[in-house]
Amino acid sequence: MAASGETLTSAGYIKHHLTNLQYCSAENMVDGHCSGFWTFNVDSLFWSAVLGVVFLFLFRSVAKKADTGVPGKFQCFVEMIVEFVDQSVKDTFHGRSRLIAPLALTIFVWVFLMNLMDLIPVDWIPEVAMMAGIPYMKVVPPTDLNITFALGFSVFFLILFYTVKVKGVTGLVKELTLHPFSSPNKFVQALFIPVNLLLESVTLIAKPVSLALRLFGNMYAGELIFILIALMYGAGVLLGGLAGVLQLGWAIFHILVITLQAFIFMMLTIVYLSMASEDH
Amino acid sequence: MSINATLIGQTIAFLIFVWFCMKFVWPPLMAAIEERQKKIADGLADAEKAEKRLELADVKAKDQLKQAKSEASEIVEQANKRKNQIVDEAKVEAQAEREKIIAQAQAEIESERNRAREELRTQVSALAIAGAEKILERSIDPAAHSDILDKLASEL
Numbered sequence: 001m002a003a004s005g006e007t008l009t010s011a012g013y014i015k016h017h018l019t020n021l022q023y024c025s026a027e028n029m030v031d032g033h034c035s036g037f038w039t040f041n042v043d044s045l046f047w048s049a050v051l052g053v054v055f056l057f058l059f060r061s062v063a064k065k066a067d068t069g070v071p072g073k074f075q076c077f078v079e080m081i082v083e084f085v086d087q088s089v090k091d092t093f094h095g096r097s098r099l100i101a102p103l104a105l106t107i108f109v110w111v112f113l114m115n116l117m118d119l120i121p122v123d124w125i126p127e128v129a130m131m132a133g134i135p136y137m138k139v140v141p142p143t144d145l146n147i148t149f150a151l152g153f154s155v156f157f158l159i160l161f162y163t164v165k166v167k168g169v170t171g172l173v174k175e176l177t178l179h180p181f182s183s184p185n186k187f188v189q190a191l192f193i194p195v196n197l198l199l200e201s202v203t204l205i206a207k208p209v210s211l212a213l214r215l216f217g218n219m220y221a222g223e224l225i226f227i228l229i230a231l232m233y234g235a236g237v238l239l240g241g242l243a244g245v246l247q248l249g250w251a252i253f254h255i256l257v258i259t260l261q262a263f264i265f266m267m268l269t270i271v272y273l274s275m276a277s278e279d280h
Numbered sequence: 281m282s283i284n285a286t287l288i289g290q291t292i293a294f295l296i297f298v299w300f301c302m303k304f305v306w307p308p309l310m311a312a313i314e315e316r317q318k319k320i321a322d323g324l325a326d327a328e329k330a331e332k333r334l335e336l337a338d339v340k341a342k343d344q345l346k347q348a349k350s351e352a353s354e355i356v357e358q359a360n361k362r363k364n365q366i367v368d369e370a371k372v373e374a375q376a377e378r379e380k381i382i383a384q385a386q387a388e389i390e391s392e393r394n395r396a397r398e399e400l401r402t403q404v405s406a407l408a409i410a411g412a413e414k415i416l417e418r419s420i421d422p423a424a425h426s427d428i429l430d431k432l433a434s435e436l
Contacts, residue, residue, distance in 0.1 A: 039284040048290060052297045059305045066312035068319050082309050101310075102302035110297060141290075146283060150290030 010231055017122060017227050020044060020144060021136040041144055048141040051113040052106075059109070081109065088267060093274040095166075100273055103158070107151070108266040114141045115219060115258030119251055122226045142219035142261075145212070152212030155269050159207065162276040176200045207272050211265060218261050222254050405433040 020041040024034035062078040071079065085105045093100050117140045129137035141147040163172045179200060181192040229250060232243035409429060 034284075037284050039286070040289060041284065041286040044286055045289050045293070049293050052293060056297060056300050056305060059301070059309070063305050063308040063312075066308055068312060068316045071316075079309065079313055082306075083313060086310070099298075099302060102306035103298050105306060106294075106298045106301045110294075144286065146286035147290050149283065150287045150294060153287070154291050154294050 013231060014224075014227055016136070017126065018138070018143075018224075019136045020138050021134060041138075041146060043136065043138045044141045044144040044147050047117060047139055048110075048114055048147055051117070051141070052110050055106070055109045055113055059105075081105070085266070089270055092267070092270045093277075095274070095277045097273075097277070099158075100270060103273075104266045104270050107269055108262050111142065111151070111215065111265050112258060112262035114147070115261055117141070118143075118219060118222055118226065118254060118258060121247075122223070122230045140219055140223050142215050143223045145216050148212040148216040148219075149208075151215070151265070152208035155211060155272065156204075156208035158269075159204075159272050159276045162273055166277040176204070207268075211268060215261055215265055218257055222250075222257060225250055401433055405429055408432055 021043040022034040022039050023042045024036070024039040028034055028036045028038055059078055059082075062075050066075060066079075082105060085108055086101055089101045089104050120139065125139045126137040138144065160172070163175065167175070177193045177196050177200070178189075179196055181196055183189045183192060226247065229243050229247045232239045232246070234240075235243075
């Protein structure tokens with residue numbers, strides 16, 4: 001059960017499952033481990049890229065064949081998702097943008113697919129990778145902080161971009177300095193500016209950080225529980241049977257969690273962007 | 281578990297995916313969906329129109345049926361009238377024919393009777409002569425007594 005020969009303890013098993021396959025240049029290696037910023041988590045990048053390509057390939061294949069005749073079952077399914085996303089965007093975002101809807105669709109489906117990796121039994125892919133000589137394999141990209149922060153910061157920069165595009169740089173500065181406290185008296189207003197700047201900066205930074213941490217936290221916790229349940233399989237027939245039931249229950253519950261997290265990420269992105277491009 | 285360059289790689293991947301989706305996935309899908317929506321809306325409108333037209337056609341057909349019925353009854357009535365007329369005409373004609381035939385027959389009868397009477401008259405005169413001869417047991421000279429005979433015959 002334990003994946004590598006060196007670790008057969010429970011702690012070792014868990015640690016092994018939570019370690020990324022990393023790549024870095026030779027000068028960043030310390031004691032055989034990568035350290036420093038210029039390290040790549042190859043497994044996270046690989047699986048997220050594969051899932052992104054799967055998403056785009058599936059949707060592109062439908063989009064290429066899409067016509068106005070009677071749609072096939074898969075085309076119906078894809079169109080259902082597209083219309084659902086489109087409706088969500090239209091309900092929340094009232095401006096005109098060619099970017100928001102495709103962005104929301106990409107986030108929703110991609111995050112969903114990445115979350116879906118959580119439902120694959122935790123040992124399958126790492127064991128196969130082990131046979132192929134790959135020591136570590138973390139298959140659920142959202143359990144890697146880098147992945148969720150990459151999404152969160154991308155959204156953050158889009159928020160800044162839209163704020164500047166709609167309200168200009170002065171609009172962005174005003175938004176950061178003249179709210180929430182304002183006063184008709186110029187002197188008092190000047191006193192408020194640092195306070196407002198502090199509060200609004202925190203609010204602004206909180207958006208991507210909360211997006212990233214929410215997704216990461218949910219997926220990491222879910223993955224960890226799957227790993228703990230997997231540990232029980234090695235602890236006798238009784239606990240093993242119990243583990244089977246638990247895994248089934250947790251997996252079914254997790255279907256809800258992964259869909260919900262993907263939806264929340266998409267919805268909050270739309271909301272933040274609509275807030276950025278609308279005047280209060 | 282630390283922030284590293286994966287962040288950059290993932291951001292680049294994300295931007296590429298969003299760009300691809302925006303360029304090649306979203307527009308054709310949306311176009312197809314919107315076009316189908318329009319098609320369906322058109323189809324529904326057409327169906328409604330067709331229903332209205334059907335209703336109209338129904339009313340029209342009923343009207344025509346009614347008209348045809350009244351026309352037919354009119355024609356039947358006319359035919360009945362014409363029949364009666366023809367029958368009456370035939371009756372009158374037959375009456376005339378009958379009368380003509382009767383008149384002809386009567387005339388024939390009359391002439392026959394006259395002829396018979398004439399014949400009878402001549403025969404009576406002959407009989408009278410024969411009778412008188414028998415009574416007188418002698419011959420009477422017809423020439424001598426022709427005046428008497430003629431008188432007798434004319435009295436018959």
